[in-house]
Structure formats: structure tokens, C-alpha cells
Amino acid sequence: MKKLVVIFLILMLGGFTSEISAQKKGRAVVCFQSDMDCADCETTLYEYLKFEKGVKDLKVDHASNTIFIEYVEKKNNEKGFAGAIEKKGYKAEKISDEKYRELVSIAKESGHEHSHEVHRERE
């Protein structure tokens, strides 16, 4: 019995540590500016985009109106994501990583920063 528990914990920890390492090989990042106007749109878009091909990390934020996507390069591209966002009825204007960080930090200063954690909590 006890052994099983220990094995289980080891497996879980093992699975966990492999995930910690930051941006891996073959991964790319794309950021968009959008026009969400409500928290519900954020949820809708988040739930939709996370199942796009190749998505490994995702941040959707209605306060700064930004979308951050980390994905497997081979599996998808910027156009694909832009198309998906537009399909849901939102604007998808590609912005640079710097611009993304800037927008997020502005929103943060005005009291509207959203960490990834927030979105996860809303599921």
C-alpha cells in the first residue's frame, strides 16, 4: 500500500519537474493585440485557443487586450492563431514581445494585470 503511494508521488513529481524548464527547443512565441471587452470574452477565447494545435502556454487578458501564445513551431503558425482568434469574432493584430510586455505592464500599473494563474482559476 505505502509503496504504491510513494511510487505515485514519485511519478507525479517526475512529471512535474520536466515541465519546469522554460521555453524549449522548437517552440515559438506569438503575441496579439485584440479587442475583448469583458471577462467572459477572455474565458471564451482562452478555452478556445488552448485547444488550437501546438499550444503549450497561453495568456489571454482582457484588461491589456493581449494574447500570448507559446507553441510548437512545427505544428502551427502565426496565421493559424490569428485566424482562430478572428473566427471567434475578435481582432488579432500581431505585436512584438516587447510591445506585449509593455502593454501588460501598463495595464498592471493601472491595476489590471492578470497573471496566468488567474485564468487557470477561472476554469
Place this chain on the structure above:
Amino acid sequence: MKQIGIIILLFLPFFTIAQVLEGIVYGNDKNGKQPLPGVNIYWQGTNSGVASGDNGTFKIRKTNGNHILVVSFVGYETQELHVHNLDPLEIVLEPNLELGEVKVVHKNRGTYLSAIDPIQTERINGAELHKAACCNLAESFETNPSVDVSYSDAVTGAKQIRLLGLEGTYSLLQIENMPNLRGLATNFGLTYVPGPWMESIQVSKGAASVLNGYESIAGQINAEYKKPDSEEKLFLNTFFGASGRLEFNGNGNVRVYKDLLTTGLFVHASDQAQRNDENGNGFLDEPLSRQIQVFNRWKYNNHKGYMAQAGFSVLTEDRQGGQAAFERDMQPVVSNPYGILIENDRLDGFFKTGYVWPNQRTALAWLSNFSKHQTRSFYGLNDYDADETRFYGSAVLTRDFDLLGKHSINTGFSFIYDNFSENLYNQQLERTEQVPGIFAEYTLKPSEDFTFLAGIRTDFHNLFGTFVTPRFHFRYNLGEHVTVRASAGKGYRTANVIAENNYLLASARPLQWTDDVFQEKAWNYGFALVQNYTLWERDLQLNAEYFRTDFQTQLVVDRETSSENVILAPLDGKSYSNSLQFDVRYQPIERLDLLLAYRHNDVKQTIGGQLVEKPLTSRYKGLVTFNYTTNLKKWMFDYTIQFNGGGRIPRYPVEGMESMQFSPDYYEFSPYTVMNAQVTKYFRYWNIYLGAENFTDFKQKNPVAGADDPFGPDFDATNVWGPIMGRRIYLGLRFNLNYD
């Protein structure tokens, strides 16, 4: 184990570096913005909450982990706000009323203990319901520390729950806040609530509010079905068990007229057509069964204070158990194999409506339901047929005495009609209960940290006369981390002696009873301490609780005095239950939720003139659950270990017993462990789950005594304390489509 609990309690660290967020809440009503006192304000996913003060102002501590502030108040739309700095907030709530419904805010965490509710309540939401196969209400408690689920016997597949170590009949079972699944539905009722139809479950322990009636001795379990005006458009679930169990569930919502009139249609079908006899005793481990159920509900909400809901459901179920060689068309005679056939047909309906006056200080609600239940059954040579017709209605007037909601009162009347017509051993039993009652409940809430609830009701029973039910609840926040609760209350219930115990017919000894109906009475006292901390930026919840139930009158099932009969008689002496529980909830690593719980049950009853441990009840229960989700929640892993303590097995005296040698396990069962695991993979519209129940394959040996001669004197399939079925592997698919 006890010591560990105490150490945990003593372990009171103050890890949080918190800042204070201030704000003011307004209600937007006819006369414009008015400051709203008494509004619940808390951080989503936590239990740290406050209530707004006299002029709508509030102060709440904000830690790094807190981002979403939930603002909710009865009669208003709940708001969720993203808060990331300490700028003062101004919040305006829009009116909306959902009387008679418990509003559950979605949280990542599957189960949580409320810090606001004055009654110790555990809330189980959709996230938790995804953690187990969860085909019906009985199976929804696999990952719950407070509720035990066990088989009543080895042949009918009936499952019973225990709260505080006491049988499910001592808990008030409600559907949508109305008492339900009682009387003839007692034995199989838990399987009449399909898991996928449910939106949430609330389990509260100890005395419940008098608004819900005089029952609820050990506690109250309320299941909420999905609402027709929810986001969900279509939901489908299919389930395949490797042992031949098939299930299908579906529900869809239609917006008939804008968002004013909505309707939901629910269907459920389950089937067990494969004969399983793993222990090779010739008896089916689970009965062959089929259940079909359809439910249609309607909701009207004018968004101006008036709301009405109505619905009806139809259910048909049949079960065939006993020896594997028994066929449905066989006559129940000694020359044929031993068979059990149970057919249930049930019709249910409900209507509830409510109105809130524009001043928001007065509200009126009406709740009613109706059911008609028919049972046709035989257990070997014993026929049992019964019919029940039941009606429940309750009107509640809510009034706040002052604008601030410091004093408020709920008052009203209720009516119960319950008619039984039963036939057992060719004896016809008829009775009708008619119980008008009046009640009042006063709430004192001078600040967000203090609530006192005093309720009293008087019921005028046509069979048992007039009786009074007092109940008290108290909640106090000791600082921001600790909430204490205390409750005391009296409870009554009608023991439907045969209807609730007919599974005992699966025994060679006939039932013997003195009264076919009488009233059970008990006092319940409880004390609970809930602590919430932030430890390394993650929420840590510690809970300790103690409940005592003292029976004054009770129906005692005596299987051990007589070798001739199973005796169902009123209690003569003491009967009580002490339940002490500790639980800890924490995320030791990111996205891994861990629950550790331990409960000690001390349940004693006077049986045959002696105060003894209640038979077939585990002395303790330990529970460990792990829930892990990957980033973006595409995968979910669940693992549950239940440690069940040993207990006493009731044995009746046989001739020459004194000289016989019995092994210790004749009178005692040993502790045992059951493990369940499940993996869920989420896709955009689909999710697929694969799991195993009881995967260590632990089974009670010889669940059917005298199995080789079922018509002989030793036959008894009711001494059941552990799992009858071994490892069960299952696979399921869920499909879900929402309104945009």
C-alpha cells in the same frame, strides 16, 4: 492518527503578508444607487471573505495569490472583479433574484468549506464531480471525506450513505432545496440522481435550518440539477464499464423566449446486462438492472424580481438479483434458483416561485414537489409491493428589519402529505401522514464576523401529535484565519419501518416489527473550527469538527437477538453517535490538490438490552485524494485512497454456540483499503476519461451466508460491510457545447 490531527490544529502559523483593499458596494435599484450592507465579498478560490458594513463599505485583506474578487448578495447578480492593486473599489450590483437556489461560484477547487455560511457546509461543484466516474449521486461521494457510501446488502445493489456514521435516512436528502427521495425511494434513491445532471451538491452537517423541515438529524444533502438558463447548450455522457455496465446521459437547454423563458431536457439510461459472479458463490455480485429516466424543467425569470420554475420527471427501473441461474420469467418457488426482482416506477414534479419587492427587503417564495412511487418486488419467496404518494409545500416570507440586514426573519408554513400502501407477508399496511407546520427563523448579523441563527417550528402531525423543533447556529470569525461554528438542534423523522428496510428481506429470517410507523427523535450538537492560511503563496485549509447525536427514540434493527427473526423495534435504552473529523487541503506543488482527512466514528446503540457498537459501521475512515492537472488543464489525474476501519458483525445465537470455536473474524471485520484512479483528457468539445474503481480488487469474502442453500435457514445476504464488486475498469466520453 488522532494525535496527528491535534498537532495539525496546534500548527497555527501566520504566513501571510497581506495588504488591505477597501471599497464600497452599491445596489442599483429603482431609486438609484444605494449603499448595500451585508454583501459577501471574498477572493475566488479561497475562503477569506468579509461582508460590507452599514454604509456598504468593506475592507478585505489581499495577498499575492488573490486576484479575483467575488461580490455576491441575495437578490443581486454576482460580480467577479479582477483586482491587482489596492485602489479603492466602487462596485455596483444589479438586482436579480434566484430564490430557493444556492448560488455556487465556480472555483478551480472541487470542494470547499464556506467561511460565510453559518452552517458547516461542504460544497461539491462540477469540478469535483468530474473526478470520479460519478454515474449517480451515490458515486459522487467517493472523493468526499464526510460521506461514506456502502452497500446495504449483497444482492439488490442498493447503496446507502452515512453521515457522521449514521445511516442516510438521518440525513435530509433534498433536490433543489426540496425534500425528496424518501419513503420508498430510500433504498435506491441515490441511484435516481444521475451524476451528469447535477450542477453541484451541498453537504451540511448537524442541525439544518428549520425552513427545510423538522428532519435532518445528522445533516442535510442537497443536489442541484443544471439550470435551463445556464451557458450549457448540450451535454452528452456515455460510460462503458468493463463488467458490462452501460450508461448514457444527456441534457440540453433551449432559450424559448430570450433569456426570460428557458427549458432544459434531461435523459438518462443505464443498463447492466452482463452476469457477474467473481467470487463464485453462485450469486450475482451486482443485479442485472435497467433504468430509464426523463426530466423536463422550465424556468421563467422576468429579471424584475419575479421567478418561477417547474418540472417533472418519469423514472422506470428494474433489478434482478440473486442466483446467477435465476431467469426473469421463473416463478419464485423453492425448486427454482433463488431470485430477486424489484421494479420501481416513479413520477416526480416540482413547482417553485418567488417574488422580491422592489425595496429588496421583502421576499416571498413558494416551494413544492410531488411524487408517486410504485414498487413491485420479491426476494425469494417474500413478496413486497408498495405504493407511495407524497406532496410537500412550503411558503417562506423573508423580511429584513433594517436596511443593513442586521436583523432579518424568515417565516412561513409548510404541509406534508404522505400516503403509503404496503403489502408484506400477505399483510396489508395503510397509513397517511398529514403534517401542517409553521416556522420562524431569526438571523442576527451585527457584523461580517458574526452570525447567530435561531429557528423554531411547530408541526401538527396527524399520527404523532404536535411537536416543537428548536435549532440554533452560530458562526464567528476569530481574526481573518479562523472561523468557529456551533450548532444545536432537535430533529424528528418518521421511520417507515418496512419501506426503508425491505432489503433485509434478502435473509432467511423473516422481519418482525411492532409498529409499521413511528417517530424517531434526536438532538444533535456540533462544533467546527475552520482555518485558512496562505502557505508559500498557496491556500491551506484546516478543518476540525465534532458532532454528537443523541437519540431519544429510534428504530433499531436487531439482527442478533433472535435466530428466528430480524427484529425491527423501538429503541429501549441509549443510542448515540460521536463523530470527530479532521481534514487538510493544500497544494504541495503547483496544480496538485491534496486532501488528507480522518474521521473517528463512535456509534453505539442499545440492541437486545445491551449498549453495543452499531454493527457494520467502520470505526474510522481515512481519505487521501490527489488531483493533478497539467498546464492549461488538458489532462487531469485523480487518485483516491480510502482507509476504512474495522467494525462489528452482528451474529445471532445458534444452538450449541457456547461450545463452538469461532475465529475472531466471525464477530469482527478488519480494516480495509480501497483505491480509485482516473485519468481525464480534455479536448475542445470532448473529454474522455478512463478509470478504475477498487483497483486493488479488495472484496468482502462470503457476502452471502448460506449461499449454497438460499432457501435454507442460514441464508443471509445482508451482513455486508465491504465492497462486493472487485476491480471495475471504465471508460467514458463527455461532449459539451456552450452558448457563446
